[in-house]
Amino acid sequence: MPPPKLGKNQVFFGTFIHSKGLDELEYLHNAAVCVDTSGKIVAVETNCNQQKAVETLYGRLGWSLDDVSVVRARDGGQFFFPGFVDTHVHASQYPNVGIFGKSTLLDWLNTYTFPMEASLSSLPKARRVYTRCIRQTLAHGTTTAAYYATIDVDATNLLADLCYSMGQRAFIGRVCMDHLGPEYYIDESPDQALAATRATIEHVRSLDSDYELVSPILTPRFAPACSAEAMKGLSELQKQTHLPMQTHISENRDEVKLVKELFPNSKSYADVYDTHGLLTEKMILAHAIHLTEEEADLIAERNTKVAHCPVSNSALSSGVARVRWLLEKGIQVGLGTDMSGGYSPSILEAARQAKLASNHLAMPEGQLDGLPQDERDKAKLSIDEVLYLATRGGAQVVGLADKIGAFEVGMQWDAQLIDLGIVPAEVTEDDFTTHGNVDIFGWEKWDERIAKWVFSGDSRNTKRVWVQGRLVHQQT
Ligand SMILES: O=c1[nH]c(=O)c2nc[nH]c2[nH]1
Ligand SMILES: [Zn+2]
Numbered sequence: 001m002p003p004p005k006l007g008k009n010q011v012f013f014g015t016f017i018h019s020k021g022l023d024e025l026e027y028l029h030n031a032a033v034c035v036d037t038s039g040k041i042v043a044v045e046t047n048c049n050q051q052k053a054v055e056t057l058y059g060r061l062g063w064s065l066d067d068v069s070v071v072r073a074r075d076g077g078q079f080f081f082p083g084f085v086d087t088h089v090h091a092s093q094y095p096n097v098g099i100f101g102k103s104t105l106l107d108w109l110n111t112y113t114f115p116m117e118a119s120l121s122s123l124p125k126a127r128r129v130y131t132r133c134i135r136q137t138l139a140h141g142t143t144t145a146a147y148y149a150t151i152d153v154d155a156t157n158l159l160a161d162l163c164y165s166m167g168q169r170a171f172i173g174r175v176c177m178d179h180l181g182p183e184y185y186i187d188e189s190p191d192q193a194l195a196a197t198r199a200t201i202e203h204v205r206s207l208d209s210d211y212e213l214v215s216p217i218l219t220p221r222f223a224p225a226c227s228a229e230a231m232k233g234l235s236e237l238q239k240q241t242h243l244p245m246q247t248h249i250s251e252n253r254d255e256v257k258l259v260k261e262l263f264p265n266s267k268s269y270a271d272v273y274d275t276h277g278l279l280t281e282k283m284i285l286a287h288a289i290h291l292t293e294e295e296a297d298l299i300a301e302r303n304t305k306v307a308h309c310p311v312s313n314s315a316l317s318s319g320v321a322r323v324r325w326l327l328e329k330g331i332q333v334g335l336g337t338d339m340s341g342g343y344s345p346s347i348l349e350a351a352r353q354a355k356l357a358s359n360h361l362a363m364p365e366g367q368l369d370g371l372p373q374d375e376r377d378k379a380k381l382s383i384d385e386v387l388y389l390a391t392r393g394g395a396q397v398v399g400l401a402d403k404i405g406a407f408e409v410g411m412q413w414d415a416q417l418i419d420l421g422i423v424p425a426e427v428t429e430d431d432f433t434t435h436g437n438v439d440i441f442g443w444e445k446w447d448e449r450i451a452k453w454v455f456s457g458d459s460r461n462t463k464r465v466w467v468q469g470r471l472v473h474q475q476t
Contacts, residue, residue, distance in 0.1 A: 006469050009063050010035040010413070011053060014073025016044075016080045017450065018406040019388040022327070027446050028407070033080070034061060035413040039469025044407055071464075077422035077440070082405050083143025083414040083465065084347035085394025088246070088286040088307035088336025090148040091159055092117045092126075092175075094133035096340035104317055105252035108341070110182065117150045117175070118185040126155040127162070133345070134166050137337075138473040140346040141462045143414040144169040146246055146284060146307070146336075146398055148219055151175050151187055153196050157203040164207050164214045167472035169414065171398060173219030173246055174200040176234060179227045190229035194237065201241065213468065215244070222248040223259050223272045235277030244282045244399055246307075247273070250295070251287035252318050270295035279304050284397055286336055287312075288326065289319040300329040305397040308333050308389065310353040312341030320357050320367055323389075324379045334394030335386070347394075351386040352454055383451050417464040418457075420449055436460030 012035070016028040032048040034057060035041055043057055054065065073079055096112050103111055120126040137145055147163075147170055149156035156174040163170035174197050178187035187193035201216045208214045218234050218241075220226045238245055250256055250269050259269045266272045270291065273279040281303035288306045291299070299306070308321050326333055335350040336342070342350070361368050361379035368376045381389075395405030404414045421435025422442055437456040440449060453461060465473035 006037045008069045009067050010069050012071050016407050018082050019392045022388050023384050025384045033407055035469045039412050041409055041411050078419045080415050081418050082391040083416055084141045084390050086142045086145040086337050086347050087334035087394050087397045088309055088338050089145050091130050091133045092120050092150045093340035094129050098343045100315055106254055114182050114185045120150050120155045121152045126158050130159045130162050134168050136345045138465055140459045141416040143467045146171040148173045148175055153199045156200045160204045160214050167467050167470050169467050170214050171217035173217045175219050175221050177221040177225035178230045179225055190227050190233055193230050194233045218243050218245040220247050231276035246284040249285040249288050250290040256290050268295045270298050289321045296329050300331050306331055306333045307336035309336040309338035310357040311344055311350055312338035315343055316341050320360055332396040334397035335389045347390050348457055351390045354386045355381050383454050413466055413469040415466050416462050418461050419463045
């Protein structure tokens, strides 16, 4: 079922907060954002109330009162924020969140991950898993997700159908893996892997011909799981289709060692992808923890993107990615939950952990030990920076920087209404209503409220979520 068209133009009033640049959140108070029936932002007006909107804005837009529905963020406690972009998430691993024991990447894949992914060739099971994954990520404010599905074509197509009908903007990856996998879960040959990938592309095209909401994404799992022929074939397919791509790189030291053994003629892990035609501006590389200086320079030169997955990096004891180092090389970085390497569906949690992981880099005896303290301190990310990575940075990584990630004319209304539950002055503490873990007293400045949201907030603060102007989640 296609998402229903919007019947009316919409105007949103209140406080809007978004990133102007990497380290600068912009706060627009008493503002109005007008969204047309296609879900596009057509006006952003500050110092605007409803009366002024009716008198000036509607005329300019050719709207009449009857054409418009109004949503207001309550003064003080509520604000609009751009929807989060999850640049790396395995929908097929969703039932395994939190289940990883003491494993690290390679044994985690064999023990937990491959059996779960293989089991989703059962379409009723896939439907249950994918429906809950989409519902849960929407409830946490994720309006765009770059998904890995499984090797199964029908189950991958089902994920695309569900994202489309539930209204989540999504990239749908059929996982290509024709090498070293368990015999119960592996593509038979490079040709079969490519044919299966083409079949999912056709399906998504039949669903959403211009990829307005849902797009295929080419998905070689990672170098150890792909033959040279499969990688080259995917590179050719990318050149024909111009589709985005995603894979993993340098997540774990044993994985890096394995890649060296499997590709003895390559200079590095990044070089493996480069020599097989996959290191381009369309590629999203997840993790990128144990890169050498030369690899990071090559990734920057190719304008290849990075999905930073701090929750997964800690859970699987993989390491700490040097995000500042990547950013200073000019590499575009977004955040990924990496479920179920990561244990949380929340990009807010990923932002919080990105901040904390960057603090670890600055600690003595940390990864940057040996550098002077002021050099180490530079590694620390600010609240504004991790929220940039969660929105605009993510939009760059998935190739939608001109479409999502902020409140600008011409962009889509992919947004969330956040409620921190500030107790108004006239209300006594006895009237306290719960808004999760965030306790706002009313005297906090806006940047302090945002810090409290980042560190204590969760889906209880996410009241409503829209994608392309369409309401896709509402708290009951
Ligand atoms: O975090 C990860 N999750 C995966 O599913 C995977 N496959 C290869 N490398 C991987 N890393
Ligand atoms: Zn992953």
